[in-house]
Amino acid sequence: MKAIAPGKLILSGEHAVVYDRPAIAMAVDRSAQSVIIPEGVEDQVAFNLQDLKLEESFTVRALRELKNRLMKNYRLFLEGQLGIRDVLYKPVELFQFAFITILDGLHLKVANGVKINLHSNIPIGCGMGSSAATVLSVLRGIGHYFRVEFRPEWYLAYSLEAENLQHGHASGVDSYISMNGGCARFQKGEARQLPLPRMPMHLVHTGIPETTTGECVEHVRRQFEHSAIWNDFEAVTNALEQALSRNNLREIQGVIRENHRLLSEIGVVPQKVRGFIADVEKWGAAAKVCGAGAVGGDKGGMVLVCSKESPKELCDRYGYSLISVRGEPLGARIVG
Template identity: 35%
Template sequence: MKTLCQAPAKILLSGEHAVVYGSPGLSMAVNLMTLCQVSFCPQDPPFIEIELVDYQQKHAFPFPLWKKLAINIESRFHLYQQEVGSINTVLQHPIDLILVIMDHFHHAYRLKQGHWSIKIQSHPYPSRGLGSSAAVILSLLKSLVTHQSLNISNTDLLALAKTIESRQHGRSSGIDPTSILHGGLLRFQHHRPVLPLETHGFKGWLIDTGVAHTSTGQAVEAVAKKFKHNHPIWQKFTDVTNRIQTACETENGEALRKSIAENHTLLCEIGVIPQKVINFIAQLNKLPCTSAKVCGAGAVAGQAAGMVLCISPQAPQAICETYGYHFMPLEISSQGVFCHILESDL
């Protein structure tokens, strides 16, 4: 059998970092696809071939070897949990995330013995706060589920994805895999049902300020050192998230832009927006009917912060050209991760 699974990217309208502490977040799937092609031949000896197109890497592992490598990764994660080293010591190479996915799936559902061939290609903007890791995780998990004809609930699939994502980010809130699984616009909060929301088609733009100098995990760690679980700033995030949701539901553009600006101010307060990006957003906010914010974890060092969401009827071309930033129209993906069967066993 051969399958092709596609997973959208995601942006956060509100709730960055705050969702880790129990606050709600608003997440939107966007049309930047990660592709995962998987083929399986049960007659061949147990073997895994993995091609990572974005890194121009090809790997091949017999079953005992990849499982041994996965055990080493888990050992590094347990050391991180004991505060021996940072989260960046866990996954040391791009292939490590794929090995972790295979290992956790194998422990949960027993991977079929045979020849697996995996080819993964992300969208052109990894490490920009678009949920690239979650897209890889879910596209591969969905592929494996399809190949093994498993009946797995979304709840169980998300729990597995969140466990795997914690090896990448240290403390997974779960909002990225939830958004990528469901698609569209949704409200996410721990221990509450996911609430799909109408998008109503507001006009926006995604602006690439570049790869953040620090990872999502490092940003989460830095914020956690300064702002504890009971800090009042998380209630401020909750309040602004509620206002953004109301503005979206009532199609109130002015209220939406005002609340987006308030969210940006809170992100600056927790220290995840570099000064260059602060200056850039200040210039954007001077334009008529325009408001902007970073739509991912941001960065705690360097001058780039990943993607910026700009709500505006007009393309921010002149300012982006001044800063050397690429921009594109915001395209919502109403569908979450999905798989096609390219070749059947029948």
């Protein structure tokens, strides 16, 4: 039995969405998948992260102990006694937490052994929602495996609980887009579907940031939580929605340039990435980071370039790689 869930791109509203301002995000045709099979001994759960060549097995009791530890760590984070990077000891714990959370939340029992094979072609740690997609593929797969009635609000709630462990104060946009697919305007936990954008776009991988999404969010929070700059972010998102509805490339590019300037102002665009985007603008196009960006180092994750022409030559000059993506209309689902 296989479940898949797509990754995402935030077109506008990074960071602002945390402060109840709108964001526009879309699902892309990169996905995480969970293949769940009966295997092993009674009360045993195995997690096989194929991309990392890592496999671990736990009893349900051990997973509950892990869940308690992670929830304690998260409380310490909320109290300011622990950094968000220290809530999880290793990435696989996020998916183990998701499993035991839905198991206990829906009062399910593991009568026989279960093995969960995880695989993803979503770049990790680059603002494309890889963790939310993987968590949702696990949740959706486990629900189907145990023949539980599918209720999207359950899966969104469990996904958000897991996402908080990694991002601190997750907005919910990653989980919503991966759950539902397509494109949406997201604000205060509510979403309104939008048509998938038709603008020409290219995705540039500038490297995995040295700082996590959670660390970026906390850094920005300390300096800008009560700033009026979020009004400017909201205006940009509103302008982008209108430009997208008209499919006006020049107008879209102008809004993206302004979005980039705002992201630079809050300090989440590394200097090297700013140089790349400046060259993109000289070239007559527009670009911005997609996701949290970075508050340290020279790598900023994914950069969205809005242009009819491919920026390959410019990417080669900077040592960046181009990634091909398209909009994905479908969200988390069972495929086999």
